[in-house]
Amino acid sequence: MTRIAVLPGDGVGPEIVREAVKVLRRIGVLFDIPLTFEEGVVGGAAIDQCGTPLPPETWSLCRAADAILFGAVGGPKWDSLPVDCRPERGLLRLRKELGLYANLRPVKLFAPLVDTSPLKREIIEGVDLLVLRELTGGLYFGEPKGIGPAPDGKGEQGIDTLSYTTHEIERIARIGFQIAAQRRKRLTSVDKVNVLASSQLWRRVVAETAREFPDIELDHMLVDNCAMQLIRDPRRFDVVLTENTFGDILSDEAAMIVGSIGMLPSASLGDGPGLYEPIHGSAPDIAGQDKANPLATILSAAMLLRHTLHREPAAAAVEAAVSRVLEAWYRTPDIRQPGPTTLVGTAQMGDLVIERIVKDCEK
Numbered sequence: 001m002t003r004i005a006v007l008p009g010d011g012v013g014p015e016i017v018r019e020a021v022k023v024l025r026r027i028g029v030l031f032d033i034p035l036t037f038e039e040g041v042v043g044g045a046a047i048d049q050c051g052t053p054l055p056p057e058t059w060s061l062c063r064a065a066d067a068i069l070f071g072a073v074g075g076p077k078w079d080s081l082p083v084d085c086r087p088e089r090g091l092l093r094l095r096k097e098l099g100l101y102a103n104l105r106p107v108k109l110f111a112p113l114v115d116t117s118p119l120k121r122e123i124i125e126g127v128d129l130l131v132l133r134e135l136t137g138g139l140y141f142g143e144p145k146g147i148g149p150a151p152d153g154k155g156e157q158g159i160d161t162l163s164y165t166t167h168e169i170e171r172i173a174r175i176g177f178q179i180a181a182q183r184r185k186r187l188t189s190v191d192k193v194n195v196l197a198s199s200q201l202w203r204r205v206v207a208e209t210a211r212e213f214p215d216i217e218l219d220h221m222l223v224d225n226c227a228m229q230l231i232r233d234p235r236r237f238d239v240v241l242t243e244n245t246f247g248d249i250l251s252d253e254a255a256m257i258v259g260s261i262g263m264l265p266s267a268s269l270g271d272g273p274g275l276y277e278p279i280h281g282s283a284p285d286i287a288g289q290d291k292a293n294p295l296a297t298i299l300s301a302a303m304l305l306r307h308t309l310h311r312e313p314a315a316a317a318v319e320a321a322v323s324r325v326l327e328a329w330y331r332t333p334d335i336r337q338p339g340p341t342t343l344v345g346t347a348q349m350g351d352l353v354i355e356r357i358v359k360d361c362e363k
C-alpha cells in the first residue's frame with residue numbers, strides 16, 4: 001500500500017489538489033496500484049488552525065508517507081508576517097528537513113497549446129527541456145540570514161547568504177547528468193561565475209563531475225544570458241542545471257514557453273519521500289471560483305507515479321489524457337485561445353482527464 005500525504009494548502013491549492021487526487025484514485029483502480037490518501041494542513045491554513053505553517057502532525061504524516069502531493073501556500077492574509085513565520089516556511093521546511101534537494105521541472109510544450117504562448121510558434125514548437133533546480137541550498141537557507149542593525153548605525157541591514165558546498169553541488173550535478181543520459185544527452189549548467197564565488201565552485205565541481213559522464217555534452221551559461229536564450233531559442237536546451245534562486249526565476253520564465261504557469265508540474269526528490277507540486281503559487285485572486293487550471297497538479301501526480309512508484313505506463317496514461325483533452329479544445333481561462341474553445345472550470349477539467357484515461361484504457 002502506497003501512502004500519499006495530501007497537503008492542499010492555501011488559495012487555489014484545495015481545488016487543484018482535489019482534481020489530482022481524483023485522477024490518482026481512478027488510476028489506482030485502473031492500473032491496480034493500491035493507494036491511500038491522508039490529508040494534512042500546511043501554510044496559511046495551518047497558521048490559522050494551529051499557529052504554525054508546518055504543524056507536528058503534518059510533519060509526522062509527511063515523514064511516514066511514501067510521497068507528498070502538495071498544492072500551494074501563501075496569500076495576502078499572511079503577507080505582513082515576518083519571513084520565518086510565513087506560510088511559505090511550511091513548504092521550505094519540508095523541502096529542507098526531508099532532504100529534497102533535487103527539483104525536477106519539466107517544460108514540455110503540449111502541441112495544442114502552441115498558439116497559447118505569447119512566443120512565436122517557430123521558436124517554441126517542440127520545446128522539451130527540464131530545469132533541474134537545486135532546492136535545499138543557496139539564498140533560501142544560507143546563514144547568516146535576517147534583519148539586524150546596519151553596521152554604519154543608520155537603520156537596518158537585511159542579509160541572505162548564497163553558499164554551496166562541494167557535496168551539495170556534486171550530488172545535484174550527478175542527478176543532472178543521469179537525467180540527461182535518459183534524454184538528449186545535453187546539460188547546460190547555469191551560474192553567475194563572473195561575479196559570485198559560489199558560482200566559481202559550482203562551475204568547477206560540475207565540470208569535474210562531468211568526467212564520470214563522458215557521453216553527456218556539457219556547456220556552462222551565465223544566468224542572465226540563459227534568461228535571454230530561453231526566449232530566443234528554447235529548443236537548444238535539454239537539461240538546465242542550476243542553483244535554487246536561479247531555478248526559481250528561470251522556471252517561471254520557462255512557463256511562458258508552454259503557454260501558462262498553470263501547466264508546469266514538479267517533483268522534489270532526495271533523501272525523503274518525493275514531494276510533488278505545481279510550480280505556480282496559490283493564486284488568491286481566483287481561489288474558490290473553479291477557475292484554476294488543475295493540469296500542473298495532475299501532471300505532478302503523473303510525476304509521482306513515475307518517480308516514486310516507477311509506474312511508467314500509468315504516468316504516461318495521465319500525460320496522454322491531458323494532451324488529448326487539450327487537443328479537443330478544452331481550456332481553463334489561463335489557456336483559452338481563439339478557436340473552437342470550450343471553456344471549462346477546475347473540476348470539469350479534472351473530470352475530462354479522467355474520462356479520457358478511462359476511454360484509453362478500454363481500447
Ligand code: IPM
Pocket residue numbers: 073074088091092248279281
Ligand atoms: C516555487 C515557489 C516557492 C519557491 C515559494 C512558494 C516559496 O515560488 O516553488 O517556485 O520560491 O521555491
Ligand code: MG
Pocket residue numbers: 248249252279
Ligand atoms: Mg517559484
